[in-house]
Amino acid sequence: MSRKILIPLYGHEVAPRFDLASEAAIVSADDDGTWEKKIVVLAQVSAEKLCHMILTKDVDTVICGGIEDQYYQYLNWKRIRVYDSVIGSWKQGVEQLLKNKLYPGAIIGQQGEN
Amino acid sequence: MDDHFPHLISGLFDHPVAAEAILEEIPTALILLDARRRIRYMNRAASALTGYGPQEAKNIACHNIVRTQAxxxxxxxxxxxxxxxxxxxxxxxxxxxxxxxxxxxxxIGLFDPPGRCLGYVDAIEDLRGSAQPKAQMQPAFGFAGMIGKSPDMENIFRTLPLIAGNDSPVLITGETGTGKDRAARAIHENSGRARGPFVKINCGALPETLLESELFGHCKGAFPGAAENRQGRFRLAHNGTLYLAEIGDMPLALQARLLNLLDNNTVYPMGGTRGFQVDVRVIAGDHRNLEQMAEQSAFRKDMLFRLNMVRLHLPPLRQRGDDIGLLTDHFLHQFSTAFGKDIREPAPEALDLLNTYSYPGNVRELRNIIKYAVNVCRQHQIEPRDLPAYLSSNIEPAAGRMEHDTRTRQEPPPGTVSGSFQPTAEGAATWAETEKQMIIEALVRTGGRRNKAAALLGWGRSTLWRKIKQYQIQ
Known part of the structure; x- marks a missing residue:
């Protein structure tokens, strides 16, 4: 079963704030572990717009940093799995997710370099 | 910090002290960062605020732990x-x-003597506790201590939070006693700089060289008597607000320096070549018509354009309709409580008198009138006889005539006389004679007691003493 993952970005990192990300990576991953990415530049920085995009693009998993509880609960209610408070490289985050090693609050590899 | 090798602070006490022992219990969140902005240490309050323990956060870039927009x-x-x-x-x-x-x-940046950055100290205040009570404290008809319900004032109360919300320079105009200082403070207290300093300087109160030193500071030896370095008001107001009262009195040469400072945010103290970066919001106030002064070359036009970005005009009390009654009730309650009296309201005749007076001294004058009335009132109601006599005799006090905008002051400076006393010397040729007569009458009325006479005149004791000497009153 293929997965669609959205990660709000801050350079090469997972964006520290869901609501302040100006771009996002949308990753389509296959069962065999291969994946391809598309980087989307957001016209407006807003948690609402990002939630809307997540729903319209049929995303099933979100990897993000800090997210306000109301958006977290909303996405959960829409049956979207949210891994929040993730710190570090977004690509390594995707790799760990696909290996079922990612968890909320994970601190991944070298971080903080932009 | 590593528990096995505690970091020590030495040189402050007889023996070195573990830094953790000092920092850990401070109730403000403190985070120490290295030069690459990675967290080296955070205290308990910082852990509680961010939700990350010190060991988890160690060596992680600060923006991932303190996830702020800034x-x-x-x-x-x-x-x-x-x-x-x-x-x-x-x-x-x-x-x-x-x-x-x-x-x-x-x-706060930490630098070694050659100026190399060693790291940063980051103090984070949680504003949750302070914001809510402030909103609850707002009176029904007012904003941040200013009171009124007239359309003009309601418009101002609607505008003030918007002005406070941005960081532009503000020019506040309005007659003396209309509340320019209070409006400046209200803007500061409702802005993002509220926790920073609010520094006020009256540009008309100091001679040019002193004003320059007060504003920009000076270096040791810059002029005779400059025995030590002095920071100046701009540096004192760093991260806060500087209120320049009576900006129209600022000499033109100083205006040029101020303009330069506003453009590049750098203060150069007198006698110094090294500039200091400051982050100060400037609010200026004046009771005169600055446009007219600029036309007459008494005020720099470019300074006016710079300050005029956001303008707030406070209406005179005589144009505020029902606000006189509202303010009367407010001051009556305030002074009755302060003086331990049980005065509930003014009698209808007294209220009529208060409503028909023109208030050249505006809210300040009304406040002084009510203060005087509460002082002399022996009943539970303010009667016309408790009010200063000039209200009923329809003679404006000297303060009333001094207000209207004029650059050349023939009359006394604003605020030198309260509205609580009637100068009865009709036809007095000069202000000095009127003032002398007022002092004599106050002394007669108070049986020669200077403390009471000073209170009656609305002056400090030392002001009365100085003026008694000046007029050679025996």
Whole structure:
């Protein structure tokens, strides 16, 4: 079963704030572990717009940093799995997710370099 | 910090002290960063605020732990230089419990003697506790201590939070006693700089050289008597607001320096060549028509354009309709409580008198009238006889004539006389004679007791003493 993952970005990192990300990576991953990415530049920085995009693009998993509880609960209610408070490289985050090693609050590899 | 090798602070006490012992229990969140902005240490309050333990956060880039808007968009760290003071920003963070918290961050750079950055100290104040009671304290008809319900004032109360919300210079105009100082403070207290200093300087109260030193500071030896370095009001107001009262009195040469400062945010103290970066919001106030002064070359036009970005005009009390009654009730309650009297309201005749008076001294004059009336009132109601006599005799006090905008002051400076006393010397040729007569009458009325006479005149005791000497009153 293929997965669609959205990660709000801050350079090469997972964006520290869901609501302040100006771009996002949308990753389509296959069962065999291969994946391809598309980087989307957001016209407006807003948690609402990002939630809307997540729903319209049929995303099933979100990897993000800090997210306000109301958006977290909303996405959960829409049956979207949210891994929040993730710190570090977004690509390594995707790799760990696909290996079922990612968890909320994970601190991944070298971080903080932009 | 590593528990096995505690970091020590030496040189302060007889023996070195573990830094953790000092920092850990401080109730403000403190975070120490290295030069690459990675967390080296955070105290218990910082852990509670962010939701991350000190060991988890260690060596992680600060923006991933203190997840604030300010760090991401425009890091305050980038503004810090060896010569600049601490940088303060108000922002919000989202902590690990997914809570958005309003915070004020003060960041201090640590530099070695050659100026190389060693790291940063980051103090984060949680503003959740302070914001709510402030909103609850607002009176029904007013804003931040200003009271009124007239359309003009309601418009001002609607505008003030918007003005406070941005960081532009503000020009406040209005007659004397209309509340320019209070409006400036209200803007400061409702702005992002509220926790920073509010510094006021009256440009008309000091001669040019002193004003320059007061504003910009001076270096030791800059002029005779400059025995030590002095910071100046601009540096004192760093991360806060500087209120320049009576800006029209500022000499033109100083206006040019001020303009330069407003453009590049750098203060050069007198006698010094090294500038200091400051982050100050400037609010200016004046009771005169600055446009007219600019036309007459008494005020720089470019300074006017610079300050006129946001303008707030406070209406005179005589144009505020029902506000006179509202303010009367407010001051009556205030002074009755302060003086331990049980005065509930003014009698209808007294209220009529108050409503028909023109108040050249505006709210300040009304306040002084009520203060006087509460002082002399022996009943539970203010009667016309408790009010200053000039209200009923329809003679304006000297203060009333002095207001209207004039650059050349023939009359006494504003605020030198309260509205609580009637100068009865009709036809007095000069202000000096009128003032002398007022002092004599006050002394007669109070049986020669100077304390009471000073209170009656609305002056300090020393002012009365000085004027008694000046007029050679025996």
């Amino acid at each position: 760090y991401l968009k425009d890091s305050p760290v980038s503004k810090i230089a060896p010569d600049s003071g601490p940088v303060c920003v108000q922002s919000d963070l989202i902590n690990r419990e997914r809570l958005r918290i309003d915070v004020r961050i003060t960041m």
